[in-house]
Amino acid sequence: MEQVITRFPPSPTGALHIGGARTALFNWLFARSLGGRFVLRIEDTDVERSTEESVKAILDAMEWLDLGWDEGPYFQTHRLAVYRQYARQLLDSGHAYWCECSAEELEVRRGQALAEGRKPKYDGSCRSKGLGEGANRVLRFRTPETGTTLLRDIVKGAIEFDNAELDDLVILKSDGIPTYNFAVVIDDITMGITHVIRGDDHVNNTPRQILIYRALGAKLPEFGHVPMIHGEDRSPLSKRHGATSVMEYKRMGFLPEALLNCLVRLGWSHGDQEIFTRDELIEKFTLENVGKSPSIFTMEKLLWLNAHYIKEKRPEELVELLRPFAALRDYPHKSDGFLAGAIRTLQPRTHTLVEMADAMRFYMVDEIQFEPEAAVKFLTADMREVFGRLISELSALETFDETSLEPVFRTTAEDLKVKLGKIAQPVRVALTGGTKSPGLFEIMEVLGRETVIARLKKGLEYIAGN
RNA sequence: GUCCCCAUCGUCUAGCCCGGUCCAGGACAUCGGCCUUUCACGCCGACGACACCGGUUCAAAUCCGGUUGGGGACGCCA
Numbered sequence: 001m002e003q004v005i006t007r008f009p010p011s012p013t014g015a016l017h018i019g020g021a022r023t024a025l026f027n028w029l030f031a032r033s034l035g036g037r038f039v040l041r042i043e044d045t046d047v048e049r050s051t052e053e054s055v056k057a058i059l060d061a062m063e064w065l066d067l068g069w070d071e072g073p074y075f076q077t078h079r080l081a082v083y084r085q086y087a088r089q090l091l092d093s094g095h096a097y098w099c100e101c102s103a104e105e106l107e108v109r110r111g112q113a114l115a116e117g118r119k120p121k122y123d124g125s126c127r128s129k130g131l132g133e134g135a136n137r138v139l140r141f142r143t144p145e146t147g148t149t150l151l152r153d154i155v156k157g158a159i160e161f162d163n164a165e166l167d168d169l170v171i172l173k174s175d176g177i178p179t180y181n182f183a184v185v186i187d188d189i190t191m192g193i194t195h196v197i198r199g200d201d202h203v204n205n206t207p208r209q210i211l212i213y214r215a216l217g218a219k220l221p222e223f224g225h226v227p228m229i230h231g232e233d234r235s236p237l238s239k240r241h242g243a244t245s246v247m248e249y250k251r252m253g254f255l256p257e258a259l260l261n262c263l264v265r266l267g268w269s270h271g272d273q274e275i276f277t278r279d280e281l282i283e284k285f286t287l288e289n290v291g292k293s294p295s296i297f298t299m300e301k302l303l304w305l306n307a308h309y310i311k312e313k314r315p316e317e318l319v320e321l322l323r324p325f326a327a328l329r330d331y332p333h334k335s336d337g338f339l340a341g342a343i344r345t346l347q348p349r350t351h352t353l354v355e356m357a358d359a360m361r362f363y364m365v366d367e368i369q370f371e372p373e374a375a376v377k378f379l380t381a382d383m384r385e386v387f388g389r390l391i392s393e394l395s396a397l398e399t400f401d402e403t404s405l406e407p408v409f410r411t412t413a414e415d416l417k418v419k420l421g422k423i424a425q426p427v428r429v430a431l432t433g434g435t436k437s438p439g440l441f442e443i444m445e446v447l448g449r450e451t452v453i454a455r456l457k458k459g460l461e462y463i464a465g466n
Numbered sequence: 467g468u469c470c471c472c473a474u475c476g477u478c479u480a481g482c483c484c485g486g487u488c489c490a491g492g493a494c495a496u497c498g499g500c501c502u503u504u505c506a507c508g509c510c511g512a513c514g515a516c517a518c519c520g521g522u523u524c525a526a527a528u529c530c531g532g533u534u535g536g537g538g539a540c541g542c543c544a
Contacts, residue, residue, distance in 0.1 A: 173542040
């Protein structure tokens, strides 16, 4: 069987967004699952809007998501000679002709047609003029005026188009640069693409592209049009829906595996399974299980998935991942071992790396701030005795860890005839500044005896000062 | 306007192709409970959907037609 080759062809007019990332993911998964190749191609024929920065941003995002490509990145602007050669072939075989209608003129005609409720298609006025190449002329494809073109789509099924609905599309602009519909076909042919997996906003382009394949006598690839991703208002995801760029999710503290897992489940499913490892996805992904209807992207499940992956990570890995987020805060330097210990206690209770970086504040700073309300409520005079007793017990403790700490608190509580819960909250406030935190004993083990005692004394000072 | 696509809980979806096992299953979110030194995690439970109308059939979420709703395309953008 012939080797599968898929491609992801972003146009570098902005960052890699959620929708594009999912398309890339599907192509990547499809190729990987079948032992095929995955090609990255930059569609930069829109010279006006394409930028270097966008190229870099897209590559960075692909890298962050770890969607590696086997070929490319190819740039369409580097392949102009190839397109011209095929355009020539089309011209020579009578499948294309030069057109002298100006862009302005066409704009007017289009406006009129729309206003009159007609389909705004090119009227074919230069079709039989037999024009040659010249300044300000574009090359148009001669679309058959009758008949139908059938698209057998892997996800949508068979779709038939009336050729009469199509018009003579421009394939070479007046500056000699190919248009999208032409360049894609030539690239997909010459790069040996076997499966074109893309957003279903392209289904209407497909019959035009199929016609070009035919005119060139080229073999058709398989097509799979996946539904688009929408925002909560059911319109296609765009800037006004908030974060749409992949890298924004990185900045918000999401893990790539969580984003990927979230994206793959938008439109695709494998029974009731929600969590997939990369290998599982490669093993289980099929185009047949891609749905036909558009889906809405929300952060709810992403947050849950991210929390899940954070819980699963080794604390040591999280130390690395957290570094850039910690650097954004005024934290003093701490050893990796200390960091790993702190992180381990935070893992079950944070959804994002940003949350975690914030939550670890009390581990990091030398002087913690008491939340006023918490201090007033828990750092009360009756805690004097408790704290005093704790400080001396703790100082005398041989080993200072979770298991040795617990009995100290239990016996102290018993001796002083109070419930453990009664002394836990005040200690928590003294240690962390607030009323919510990881388990008391795990915190203490991470913080270490010295810091714990120092903070208990600070608590005592606060009590004395009131 | 013309053409194309889509339609199951608030959201992501299973089931639909090959009608009965579905008074529709899972997950997220929400609410309640358990666990518990707080907050979480975890566990248990609740809420909650086949867009509508008609047809075919002994039987329809599943097949057919229409309606409505949503989306896409109609560029010398991609």
